[in-house]
Amino acid sequence: MIEKVLIANRGEIALRVIRTCKALGIKTVAVYSDEDYNSMHVKQASEAYHIGEAAPAKSYLNQEKILEVILSAGADAVHPGYGFLSENDDFARLCEKNKINFIGPSADSMNLCGDKMRCKAAMLKAKVPTVPGSPDLVKDVEEAVSIANDIGYPVLLKSVYGGGGRGIRLANNDKELREGFVSVTGESIAAVGKSAILVEKFLEKTRHIEYQMARDKHGNTVHIFERECSIQRRNQKLIEQTPSPAVDEEIRERIGEIVCNAAKAVDYTNLGTAEFLRADNGDFYFIEINARLQVEHPITEYVSGLDLVKLQLDIANGEEIPFKQSDLKMNGYAIECRINAEDTFLDFAPSTGPVPNVTIPAGPGVRCDTYLYPGCTVSPFYDSLMAKLVTWGQTFEESRTRMLAALNDFYIQGVETSIPLYKTILSSEEYKNGQLSTDFLKRFDMIDRLTEDLKNEKIDKSEAAIAAAIIHSEYLKSRIQNDASASSNWKYKLD
Numbered sequence: 001m002i003e004k005v006l007i008a009n010r011g012e013i014a015l016r017v018i019r020t021c022k023a024l025g026i027k028t029v030a031v032y033s034d035e036d037y038n039s040m041h042v043k044q045a046s047e048a049y050h051i052g053e054a055a056p057a058k059s060y061l062n063q064e065k066i067l068e069v070i071l072s073a074g075a076d077a078v079h080p081g082y083g084f085l086s087e088n089d090d091f092a093r094l095c096e097k098n099k100i101n102f103i104g105p106s107a108d109s110m111n112l113c114g115d116k117m118r119c120k121a122a123m124l125k126a127k128v129p130t131v132p133g134s135p136d137l138v139k140d141v142e143e144a145v146s147i148a149n150d151i152g153y154p155v156l157l158k159s160v161y162g163g164g165g166r167g168i169r170l171a172n173n174d175k176e177l178r179e180g181f182v183s184v185t186g187e188s189i190a191a192v193g194k195s196a197i198l199v200e201k202f203l204e205k206t207r208h209i210e211y212q213m214a215r216d217k218h219g220n221t222v223h224i225f226e227r228e229c230s231i232q233r234r235n236q237k238l239i240e241q242t243p244s245p246a247v248d249e250e251i252r253e254r255i256g257e258i259v260c261n262a263a264k265a266v267d268y269t270n271l272g273t274a275e276f277l278r279a280d281n282g283d284f285y286f287i288e289i290n291a292r293l294q295v296e297h298p299i300t301e302y303v304s305g306l307d308l309v310k311l312q313l314d315i316a317n318g319e320e321i322p323f324k325q326s327d328l329k330m331n332g333y334a335i336e337c338r339i340n341a342e343d344t345f346l347d348f349a350p351s352t353g354p355v356p357n358v359t360i361p362a363g364p365g366v367r368c369d370t371y372l373y374p375g376c377t378v379s380p381f382y383d384s385l386m387a388k389l390v391t392w393g394q395t396f397e398e399s400r401t402r403m404l405a406a407l408n409d410f411y412i413q414g415v416e417t418s419i420p421l422y423k424t425i426l427s428s429e430e431y432k433n434g435q436l437s438t439d440f441l442k443r444f445d446m447i448d449r450l451t452e453d454l455k456n457e458k459i460d461k462s463e464a465a466i467a468a469a470i471i472h473s474e475y476l477k478s479r480i481q482n483d484a485s486a487s488s489n490w491k492y493k494l495d
Contacts, residue, residue: 001317002026002077002101006070007045008091009081010060011371012387013293014041017079020309029073031066033059035379040371047073054381060084063091070100077101077316079309083383086292087114103316104270105291112266113289116160117198119266123286126265128258131277131285133200141181145174147199154202157181159188159195168235170202203285205437207278208232209244210290211259212300214271214311220321221263223256223274224304225330227296230436231425233348238418239425240296241335241399242303245434246278255284256325262286270315271308277438295388298367299334302392332392333399335426337407339370339387341378343416344450351416352380361409365392365402368410378415386412400426424450 005021006029007014014030018041021028030045035054042048049069052059059065061084070078078100080086086104093107104110113119117137120130132151137160138144148155148171157180159167167187169180181197188195212224228244229237247255259274266289273290297308315321342348358372370387378386389406393399407423425431430444437443 002313004029004046004073004075005077005079005103005313006031006066006073006075007041007079007081008060008066008085009079009083010036010039010041010382012369012385013081013083013295015044015371016369017081017309018044020307020313024310024313026313029069029075031060031069033381035377035381038376040373040376049073054379056084056381063088063094066091067094067098067100070095071098075100077103077313079103079312080292082292082295087290089114101316103312105268105272109267109269110291113268113272113291114161116158116288117196119289120198120286122265123262126261128262128265128286129284131200131203131287134198136198137196138199141178144181144197144199145177148174148177151199151201154204156200156202157184158198158200159184160198161188161194161196203277203279205280205439205443206230207244207246207436208237208275208438209247209255209278209284210273210275210294211256212271212294212297212308213259213263213268213274214315214321215260215263215268216315216321217269217318218320219264221260222321222323222325222328223259224300224306224308224328226252226255227294227299228436229296230438231431231440232438233441235438237296237338238340239335239337239422240299241333241396242299243330243333245396245436246282258284258286262289271312295338295385296336298369298388298390299336302334302367302390303330303332304328305331332394333396334390334392335399335403336388336390337403337422338385338418339389339410339412340384340418341386341412341415342384342418344418344421344447348418350380350384352378353414354378355412355414357411357413359409359411360387361389361406363402363406365399366390366406367392368406372412386415386417397432400432420454421446421450424453427453 004027007017018028027046030041030048031051032042033054051065052062085091089107089111092102092110095102096107123130134147154172157169167184169184171177171180185195208229209226211226215221226244226247227240227242229240231239262274273294275287276284277287278284301308341351343351354377357374360368367390368387372386391399391402393402404426407419
């Protein structure tokens with residue numbers, strides 16, 4: 001049984017894992033870089049060890065150093081969180097070699113899921129629908145152009161080794177494809193030292209819908225409902241919700257069965273996510289498996305009543321999933337907003353620096369996973385995600401209005417945030433009506449609407465300030481008059 005877990009990560013996900021381990025009586029080991037010496041996860045863990053400089057390559061991506069800490073601390077398991085080494089099959093294999101329980105899929109399964117072409121071939125064999133595109137890796141740009149002309153523009157160029165929205169380019173014609181091919185190749189080589197590219201048909205007005213899946217070492221497989229992740233910027237998710245307004249019970253069951261088949265096709269164990277694009281005509285196309293816990297897992301926890309980190313630990317311990325598919329019932333509606341430190345008006349450029357003060361929202365149906373505290377720092381070395389704000393309601397409208405209230409209560413001093421944009425999105429009729437798609441921001445001019453909302457808010461605040469000044473002025477006049485009256489009776493009052 002797992003007794004001590006090293007969390008090979010930082011920030012809010014490290015805190016999230018620590019929280020469940022504490023509840024289960026499992027000791028935790030934190031690792032930290034120079035930059036994270038005063039971070040919350042360092043304070044909350046049972047033990048903490050310094051692993052290097054601020055740059056990820058010299059700390060959180062340093063496999064040998066992390067292994068050294070695992071062994072010296074006597075940890076018998078490692079939780080990778082998400083990002084960093086979470087989908088690195090070399091690290092998973094290193095753990096397996098040293099008899100360390102990697103809380104995730106096997107190295108072989110992770111390697112297969114991370115290779116988009118091999119994974120796609122496995123899905124086709126399992127009769128999982130995939131996006132039309134190249135049957136194999138494209139050898140060069142000329143072959144990419146030929147395939148694009150066969151399936152028709154627009155197309156996506158995708159690096160097999162990409163992830164998190166990186167290594168993807170949209171091409172509408174031969175010229176854009178040739179330029180994109182160079183960019184994607186360069187990004188892939190810079191990220192992982194090698195490049196392999198495929199071409200896929202770009203489906204317009206699509207929804208991004210993913211399914212949480214779980215499979216134990218005994219072959220028991222379940223899906224834990226879907227999450228709608230269509231509101232994105234640069235192929236990275238901003239707002240997620242469950243259930244999806246485009247999924248009814250029949251679709252949920254049908255695609256859920258496909259998800260379970262996908263997990264079996266790659267011999268997947270532990271928790272993962274099968275991701276799909278839903279075309280405007282209602283067809284679903286598999287795009288990839290994320291072989292880790294997802295950022296947006298809290299909304300699934302809200303509607304399922306499960307602790308997904310606990311489920312990960314149970315499966316890693318060799319236990320069977322303690323429920324069947326028929327036992328799972330979706331309860332209510334949940335929304336997550338990723339609170340990022342970035343400037344919406346500078347193309348979502350990161351905003352970093354000290355946070356002198358912060359107010360974290362709370363209340364019924366409100367959850368906030370965050371590393372923020374007054375006096376902390378948002379580092380330029382790591383991802384811009386500062387917090388995950390999640391709300392639950394018995395109805396979608398209750399969850400949405402709770403989210404708006406929570407966003408209004410969330411105060412972060414010192415850095416620019418995505419909060420104003422989310423308030424504009426959640427207040428829009430398009431969002432309320434479920435008109436979601438991966439081009440939602442552009443399609444409905446959300447940045448322009450945000451600009452108008454901020455102008456109106458400034459006017460409202462100015463009017464409020466004027467009103468407050470008038471009230472204050474009247475109050476001062478009244479005080480002066482009262483003081484004058486009082487001074488004429490000063491002797492009497494003293495007596």
